[in-house]
Amino acid sequence: MKFPAVLAALTLSAQLAHAEIDAASAARAAAEKLESASLSLAKAKSSRNQVKALTQTIQAYEEGLASLREGLRRAAIRESQLDQQLKSKEGEIARLLGVLQAVGRTQSPTMLLHPEGPEGTVRAGMILADVTPAMDGEAAKLRDLLIEVRILRELQQGAADTLGEGLSGAQDARIALAKAISDRTDLPKRFTEDPVQTALLIASTETLEGFASGLTEMSPEPEGISPLPDISHRKGSLPLPVQAEVLRRPGEADAAGLVRPGLVLATRPNALVTSPAAATIRYRGPLLDFGNVMVLEPQPGLLFVIAGLHTVYGEVGQVVASGAPVGLMGGNDPTTDAILSQSSEGTGQDRTETLYIEVRQGKTPINPEDWFQTDKDG
Template sequence: MTAAPNLAISAAMRRFRAILLLCVTLSAAMPVYGQSSAEQELKRLEAERQRREERVGSLVDDANRVAGDAEALRKKLVAAAEDRDRLEREVERSEVRLIQMRAQEKQLNTKLASNRDALEDVVIALIAMERDRPPALAVRPKNAAEAARVAILMGEIAPLLDDRAKQAAADIARLQGLRESILMQNTSYRDSNTRLMIARQTIGSLIQERRMVQARIMRDADTERARISEIVRRANDLRDLVIRLGGSVPGLDPQQPQEGSDFARGFDRAMGTVAYPAYGQVVTGFGAVLESGGRSEGITIRTRRSAQVVSPYDGEVEFAGPFRSYGRVMILNVGNGYHIVLAGMATIYAEAGQEVLAGEPIGEMATDNRIVPDLYMEVRKQSTPQNPNLWLKRPNGT
């Protein structure tokens, strides 16, 4: 991240040295009456240049140290994003389990309510059986036929009544166990939500810290670049003085800064290894027919509200911001002519020109219930849409 400021500083210093060397060379051929003043100015500028070079060296050391800190922060961001992704999955599983448990609880309550009268009849019948047992034949021989009928009837009904009583007891015990499980699941859900909030706060703090690091690097580099530009401007003024004294200075072409190191190029060989940018269900596939009659040139992932969005691959952000009706859009250059387009985020962390790592959080989906949290993803090669599924490594939402 410090390559551009360092290259600009180095280019300005090389240009200044060339101008200064040329001025010193030409001053030897100047008329005597202008030489002393020019030499004194050149010596003063040379001393100032040396001081600035020492300052630049110190700044480069500081920038390298801060860049190392920034790299460590990026790795922490990736780790925090992985934790948040795992917690989002835990929260969703807890929500699904709670819905299932509450549906089972409702069914059991309905079943028990509908059988309440029958259960009361069972209890009454059992009490009556216990109280009014058939009379002994020795006591009332004339009731022998009635006793036989009662015995036969009880022999048939008793097992049925016993089964219904056992089933009711089992349902009540099951309902009690289910309610205890719901309480435990609610506790787990709250714990997962709390940890998810902490993970979000951690990511937010890391992002803020990284922005402060980047701002400090750019602020120091911009300050020193402005100072060196002022020195170069004054050296150009001195060149004009040399010309007025009778010298001539050929045109100087400033040296162009060398290109910084690029990303490792390998996206075209990364098929089947790229992670989804967010957890959710794919609701529109590549090539699907749209309401407009056209076909989708990417995929649409329906995420959780406020779900985090991570970079699917290492790359450089070429664009980050609102664009027409797509909401906030990010275009990521991943090398070899490939670009990944992500649209529909409510918040974008990364900025144009920033390098990001695979798995590094780059944005967040909307929290507003009125907005459907759909994240659109495209992969393009030289502006031609490609099927993202060729690169994505697993079914999302599993």
């Protein structure tokens, strides 16, 4: 039997186990986040500032669910790696276990006998004394790998209830948020919309660029409210309005060869969209083929155009705070079975919705990455 080959293989497996991130711990930490979000939801319903509290609760749910999905995905990948490692070494592991079992069954007097006499007995005893601790050590590492596999499987089996409760809690929080926003009466207004002017602009518009330019020309006089503070110092540091990944950057063509000056983001269904800065709502509603559009003006002449929402919150002319909810993405939350299935396949393709962000200074489009944090080097 070639002990060095067996020992080297199992040592490599053990090294891989230590090099991997502890997926089980990550998923458990995510479950704790969901539990915390559940407690926050109960408090938010009785909070004086319900909109703010519910916004934070939904974000906590989204973060917890995202972390749990990622933890399950990593757990599934890790389990697959362990299974492959163990299957590839089945023969060598069986021989190693056979030797360990044989050593364990051998009686001490028999071990003292050797065909070559006393010298052979001493030599065999020294070899066995050297090899046995190494075999015991590698057997312990193998046992650790098997325990890790069991823990990962238990984690995935127990995740269904946690996922189901998290998805349900997030939906309850969205419903409560919509009601709180509809009941809200304390937002300041900078102007009152002229619906006829807006309707005429929409009717004469064929592009998002044309609509944004026309909106700039329609800048109304504020009703006795001081201008919003300049946010130029925040350039490059604004958070994206939604938890998302960048699909296409400005100037990158889509599948049809169309090039736009904005960012295309991939989001999860029903994701909460918030205002990246204190801003006046200049427009909210359906536009062209962009779905619902929210146009925010954080300072005179600067527009953040957010297109592709399913639901929009607020009224034109209202001033919303930084981080205030302005809408929800469309789509349907995946079922628990679908999430677990994706995890078992080692995939994380759950960002099925797209949001488009354009930044305009006057009539000129500006690279949104000059304003927003997008991990340009990622």
